[in-house]
Amino acid sequence: MxxxxxxxxxxxxxxxxxxxxxxxxxxxxxxxxxxxxxxxxxxxxxxxxxxxxxxxxxxxxxxxxxxxxxxxxxxxxxxxxxxxxxxxxxxxxxxxxxxxxxxxxxxxxxxxxxxxxxxxxxxxxxxxxxxxxxxxxxxxxxxxxxxxxxxxxxxxxxxxxxxxxxxxxxxxxYLPPIDFLPYKIGNNIPQLMQPSEPLRYKYIMEKDGKTEEFEKFPSDTTYKYKEMVLINENAKPKITDYKVWNNDGDFTQETFKGKKLIIIIKNGTDLNGASLAEIRSLINSVKGSGVEPLILTSDSDAEIQEIRKAYLLDVPYYFADGTVLKTISRSNPGIWLLEDGTVKGKWHYNTTPDKENVLSKL
Structure with a gap:
């Protein structure tokens, strides 16, 4: 004992x-x-x-x-x-x-x-x-x-x-020393939005008071359907809620094309406005380098336009779910670098990189 x-x-x-x-x-x-x-x-x-x-x-x-x-x-x-x-x-x-x-x-x-x-x-x-x-x-x-x-x-x-x-x-x-989130550096977002293998299901059916399992839906119409259960749960997409849009429509796939420097502005409530001067300098410095800067926000159209005007952020903006943005970046604002859908860099506003640092990640 x-x-x-x-x-x-x-x-x-x-x-x-x-x-x-x-x-x-x-x-x-x-x-x-x-x-x-x-x-x-x-x-x-x-x-x-x-x-x-x-x-x-x-x-x-x-x-x-x-x-x-x-x-x-x-x-x-x-x-x-x-x-x-x-x-x-x-x-x-x-x-x-x-x-x-x-x-x-x-x-x-x-x-x-x-x-x-x-x-x-x-x-x-x-x-x-x-x-x-x-x-x-x-x-x-x-x-x-x-x-x-x-x-x-x-x-x-x-x-x-x-x-x-x-x-x-x-x-x-700064940021978590070890990033366990699905949007971490090295991950390819489009791949994680797809199953890692074809999803397989089993069908729970009932007949004469007995429950049976089938890997294919039975042709016998005397069976009563109860439920469908996923067999290979681990194969499910790791990312299911990433979606980007603007007033013209869906922009999700566009974020996976080329090099994108994405400024995450989750909301204006707890936004660290003092850091946006340095971020603005970064945005202006990468223009013409093949890196396309843009803003992702969960604020309303009027609110993000007011923020862009107040801090002179001359870049296009798009919308995303607030929970998704919290998962992508633990800071507000945050900086996220994508190349063809693969995460190349993540920065807290306290460690805003310069142009050379950003380009060195690509």
């Missing part, structure tokens, strides 16, 4: 450290998930609508605090630092996560909880099951905590706290 308790302690600690680090790599992604939860709760609990919406502006702070706590608590658990307090805090944290994943699964809301960031996508009921297992393991640790020897290793816990905050700060100020 003592050996099992130590194994469980290391396992739970390792899971929390891994989960926290993956999310600290991209705290803005967790911020987006928290905003989704706040908006869902505001819609589902109208009596508390104003309360939930008041939390939205603080979602990034909650994201950093929660993700850093996972790492710090995981380290504290592994090094046996203040186990009594740490184990109870872990229990409260897992109860909170279990509630969120159950809510997502049962009500089919926020169907990706972001438990492991964009590194590993879990289905809602899988996430809920994972949290139930963690809940049981933490209760086991609390039950067996007397077998663990408390160590004076506060310096390691303090270092984990400093490292966690530093990693989050870097990812927010």
């Amino acid at each position: 003592k050996i099992l308790a130590h194994i469980v302690r290391f396992l739970v600690g390792g899971i929390f450290i891994f989960s926290g680090l993956v999310k600290l790599n991209d705290p803005v992604g967790t911020q987006i998930k928290l905003e989704e939860y706040f908006e869902v709760f505001a819609a589902d609990m109208p009596v508390m609508h104003d309360f939930w919406m008041s939390l939205v502006p603080f979602a990034l702070y909650f994201s950093v605090l929660m993700c850093a706590a996972e790492v710090i608590l995981g380290v504290a658990l592994i090094v046996s630092w203040r186990l009594k307090q740490v184990s109870w805090v872990l229990l409260l944290l897992v109860v909170f996560f279990t509630f969120l994943t159950f809510y997502s699964a049962y009500y089919n809301k926020v169907t990706d909880c972001g438990c492991f960031g964009d590194f590993l996508k879990l289905k809602p009921w899988t996430s809920f099951t994972k949290d139930i297992v963690l809940l049981v393991l933490i209760l086991f640790i609390i039950w067996q905590r007397k077998v663990f020897r408390n160590l004076r290793t506060g310096s390691l816990v303090a270092f984990s706290a400093i490292f966690s905050v530093a990693l989050a700060f870097y990812a927010i100020r």
Whole structure:
């Protein structure tokens, strides 16, 4: 039992450290998930609508605090630092996560909880099951905590706290050190919009009270159709919602032709206007070099025209879904470089490149 308790302690600690680090790599992604939860709760609990919406502006702070706590608590658990307090805090944290994943699964809301960031996508009921297992393991640790020897290793816990905050700060100020998103450098967007292999389905049919599966739709008309299930789930397109348009129609395929320097302006609400002077200089410098600059936005036509006029951005603009733009770029504005549909560069507005840097990527 003592050996099992130590194994469980290391396992739970390792899971929390891994989960926290993956999310600290991209705290803005967790911020987006928290905003989704706040908006869902505001819609589902109208009596508390104003309360939930008041939390939205603080979602990034909650994201950093929660993700850093996972790492710090995981380290504290592994090094046996203040186990009594740490184990109870872990229990409260897992109860909170279990509630969120159950809510997502049962009500089919926020169907990706972001438990492991964009590194590993879990289905809602899988996430809920994972949290139930963690809940049981933490209760086991609390039950067996007397077998663990408390160590004076506060310096390691303090270092984990400093490292966690530093990693989050870097990812927010620049971009995630490791990009797990489908729009990362090296990916070909048109290819990811297609299945990696022909999709195969099985048909669930019923006859005389018995259920049978067929890989081809049966010609026997006495069978009653129940559902169609995809067999090779992993072959589905990794990108399904990328679409670009303007007032004249669809422009999606045009973004895959030639060299495109795309300025992502998600919205004017939290736009860092001070960075647009440098971006404007970049846009003007690449004109005539074979690189076509353009703007992608989820703002309205009137709003983006006002932004272009205010910041002297003399480039065409097109529209895209706001969620897609958040996935492409974690900064607002952001810079995205495509060549024949392949991502050649991504920059935060704090690291706006010059013309030579852009051309060197092509």
